Amino acid sequence: MERILVIGGARALGAAVARRAAKDGYDVVVGARDLAAAEATARGIGATAVRIDLQDESTIAAAAERLKDGVDHIVTTGSAPHDVPLPELDRDELLAAFTAKVAGPMLVAKHFAPLLRPTGAMVMFSGVVGWRPGPGSLVKGVTNGAVDYAVRHLAAELAPVRVNAVSPGVVDSGAWDRLGDRKTALLRKSAAGTFVGRHGETDDVVDAVMWLLGAGFVSGETIHVEGGARHSYA
Numbered sequence: 001m002e003r004i005l006v007i008g009g010a011r012a013l014g015a016a017v018a019r020r021a022a023k024d025g026y027d028v029v030v031g032a033r034d035l036a037a038a039e040a041t042a043r044g045i046g047a048t049a050v051r052i053d054l055q056d057e058s059t060i061a062a063a064a065e066r067l068k069d070g071v072d073h074i075v076t077t078g079s080a081p082h083d084v085p086l087p088e089l090d091r092d093e094l095l096a097a098f099t100a101k102v103a104g105p106m107l108v109a110k111h112f113a114p115l116l117r118p119t120g121a122m123v124m125f126s127g128v129v130g131w132r133p134g135p136g137s138l139v140k141g142v143t144n145g146a147v148d149y150a151v152r153h154l155a156a157e158l159a160p161v162r163v164n165a166v167s168p169g170v171v172d173s174g175a176w177d178r179l180g181d182r183k184t185a186l187l188r189k190s191a192a193g194t195f196v197g198r199h200g201e202t203d204d205v206v207d208a209v210m211w212l213l214g215a216g217f218v219s220g221e222t223i224h225v226e227g228g229a230r231h232s233y234a
């Protein structure tokens, strides 16, 4: 049975990947910075849980020690958004955003490299904003763009393990529920900015992640799952 570690796996897209992987017969390990949340998600799907905080390398090293009998796949969805106008840029939050998306997964690669089985894959998460600059999106845009570069360089480092990214458009993953009533407007606006006339659903992204796990001739790529949004300026 192939083992998959899903970091950020306690909720939203990470939990959806963990759920699908469990359904598809993988040995799933849910990783999250809140161990109780990871355990709650893991319990519901017959998985195990491990604490991983992408901002804290010692937790990454400890998780690798715990899983030292081997891992096939790693999916990392971590994100620490800092979507502010340029004058409000905060150095610590800026670095935290880079750590969640880019530096943290690089340290995951460092600690898990000896454990990854050669037919395995690592999937990182970018996002459409990386290709659609706009005021207030500086940090999200640059960190998402950095993921696109990180996967090709990590693919070289971890070869033959494949390293790729998924770059979603706006997806109703649960993450936008915090907007309350404004969520509907956001989803409608994002749908208008695609070629396919709709916002993304969780399964759109999970399907792409699961395909990448088995796509043995794909490495160093970013797969855009956003209905053409980066080309459409509607």
Ligand SMILES: NC(=O)c1ccc[n+]([C@@H]2O[C@H](COP(=O)([O-])OP(=O)(O)OC[C@H]3O[C@@H](n4cnc5c(N)ncnc54)[C@H](OP(=O)(O)O)[C@@H]3O)[C@@H](O)[C@H]2O)c1
Residues within 6 Å of the ligand: 007, 008, 009, 010, 011, 012, 013, 014, 032, 033, 034, 037, 052, 053, 054, 055, 077, 078, 079, 080, 100, 125, 126, 127, 128, 129, 167, 168, 169, 170, 171, 172, 173, 174, 175, 176
């Ligand atoms: N949903 C969208 O519309 C959309 C669009 C473009 C790109 N994306 C990208 O897709 C990915 C997943 O997004 P989402 O929709 O599932 O919602 P999200 O709220 O962006 O999810 C972020 C995930 O990262 C985890 N996380 C944050 N800091 C962490 C840390 N220090 N250590 C470990 N985990 C950490 C969160 O766990 P906690 O429960 O601990 O907070 C959560 O599981 C993100 O990278 C996001 O940028 C999403």
